[in-house]
Amino acid sequence: MGALTEAGLLAVWEAGLAGDVVRRALVLAAAGGADAASAADLSVGRREAFVLALRERSFGTTFPCAVTCPSCGEELELELTTDDVRAAGPGAGRQVRLDGFEVGFRLITSRDLLTVRDGRTDVTATRRSLLGRVVTTATREGRKVTVDELPERVLDALAAELSAQDPQADVLLDLDCANCGHEWASPFDVTTHLWAELDAYARRLLHDVHVLAVAYGWSEDDVLAVSPARRQCYLELVAE
Ligand SMILES: [Zn+2]
Numbered sequence: 001m002g003a004l005t006e007a008g009l010l011a012v013w014e015a016g017l018a019g020d021v022v023r024r025a026l027v028l029a030a031a032g033g034a035d036a037a038s039a040a041d042l043s044v045g046r047r048e049a050f051v052l053a054l055r056e057r058s059f060g061t062t063f064p065c066a067v068t069c070p071s072c073g074e075e076l077e078l079e080l081t082t083d084d085v086r087a088a089g090p091g092a093g094r095q096v097r098l099d100g101f102e103v104g105f106r107l108i109t110s111r112d113l114l115t116v117r118d119g120r121t122d123v124t125a126t127r128r129s130l131l132g133r134v135v136t137t138a139t140r141e142g143r144k145v146t147v148d149e150l151p152e153r154v155l156d157a158l159a160a161e162l163s164a165q166d167p168q169a170d171v172l173l174d175l176d177c178a179n180c181g182h183e184w185a186s187p188f189d190v191t192t193h194l195w196a197e198l199d200a201y202a203r204r205l206l207h208d209v210h211v212l213a214v215a216y217g218w219s220e221d222d223v224l225a226v227s228p229a230r231r232q233c234y235l236e237l238v239a240e
Contacts, residue, residue, distance in 0.1 A: 004031070004058050006205060007224050012054075013202035016195065022113045025191040028054050028198075040114065043090055043107035045168030048190050052168075055194045056082050059201075063193065067175060071182035080173070085188050087167035094136075096161050101145070101154045104137035107166045131155055134162065211238055 004012070008031075016027040029047045030036040032054030039047060063080040096103045108130065116129045132147040135158070139145060150158075163170045172185040208231060209223045215238045216222075223231065 004054075006228075009058055009198065010202055010205065013198050016198070020117075021191065022110050022117070024195060025051060026110055028191060028194060032057070040111040041109050043109060043166045043169065044113070045087065045090055045107070045166035045170075047110055048168045048171075049086075049089070051190045051194060052082055052086060055190065055197075059194075059197055067186060069177040069179060069182055070184055072177060072180040074177055074179040076175075076177060076179075078175075084173065085171050085190060087171055089168070091165040091167075093161065093165050096154065096158050098154050098157045099151070100141045101150060102137075102139045103135055103150065103154060103158055105131075105134045105158060105162065106136055108134055108162055108169070127159070128155070131158055131162075208235060211235060 012027060012031045016024040019027065025047060026034075026036075026039050029039045029042070029050035032050035032052070034042065034047065034050040039050070042050075061082045063078075063082070063085070065078040065080050067076050067078060068074070069076060090107055094105055096105070112130055112133045116126050116133065128147065131150075135147050135150075137144075138147060138150060140149070171188045171190070173188050174183070175186050176183045209220050212218055212223045212226075212231065212234055213220070216234070226234070
């Protein structure tokens, strides 16, 4: 797939504008090459890999980033690449054993997230509900148990294993501070990052369309048909 056109990026932005963060991630994944009809059933990590593919197609492979050192407060400028935030595909592990419990599971999908979020505000209940959806078998000393019978320790181990088996869903960047030497791991969310870039890009582009439409009586299509370099010249002329 080639780079998206400006009109293509505006269409993706518009489609993602109304949704919550999960629906927005699905819009971005579909624009990145995922099958729109089945993207909600991909593991969250697989979905994020498609979002990362869209990031590369639309804005390239480098991420200028600014982070604040949690130890000394220094503002650090980072130049990350998409390789820095690309994790391995899903692992093969689908079982957790702890304290005589044996739990089989599948990976979390966007559909799971959309289903459990609807109408719930209690974080603990949401977590239990989410883990309940992905548990395929649960036994204690060989006897079947329900998800509600699983102790917190087992649920914690299950949550950790879900994350470990779908690494692109939970990207952690190893960072170190050039000022004080502090080392820490910072979560990196590809969808949130790309959405912020896309939103800023689209609003800037629409502002330029507005200025040129007013000045010359052009339509949106007219403005987008002019190359970015020529458009910049016209914008400078209008501002004179
Ligand atoms: Zn520091």
